Amino acid sequence: MELVFKALADEGRRQLLDALRERNGQSLQELCELLPDLTRQGVTKHLRILEDANLVVTVKRGRHKLHYLNPVPINEIAERWLSNYERDKLRALSALKAALEER
Structure with missing residues (x-):
């Protein structure tokens, strides 16, 4: 549960979770477009932390990874x-x- 609290402590990660709550199953590119204040690398880092906390799961579809809120x-x-x-x-x-x- 500690990882969940750490993940939720950051505003950028909460914005990613909100974006997935509004429309689940988005690619990295789609999430980057929704959050222009974050760099692609920043979004990737935040998604990794959210995945480690089990708040986001990913499914590979072709060449894309789709991100889903858990x-x-x-x-x-x-x-x-x-x-x-x-x-x-x-x-x-x-x-x-x-x-x-x-x-």
């Missing part, structure tokens, strides 16, 4: 770190509903 690690973080807060909110809403129904 949402599983992000969902694991959400379940581990955020689900407890959601349960508290649901309990509070349930208690509020019960209190209002008693009136």
Whole structure:
């Protein structure tokens, strides 16, 4: 999970993930066109870090590698770190509903 947090810490990598969330299965060239502030080498480096964190998977199609978002690690973080807060909110809403129904 440490690799996921490190990967998410960089704005450029988050932009790449957002681009893949909007349209999955993009080539390096397509991603470079969407992020003109990053060099091709920079995009390649960021993609490698995202792959190492299992946030991006690649599939070779002919001469191109297509990059796909893997949402599983992000969902694991959400379940581990955020689900407890959601349960508290649901309990509070349930208690509020019960209190209002008693009136």
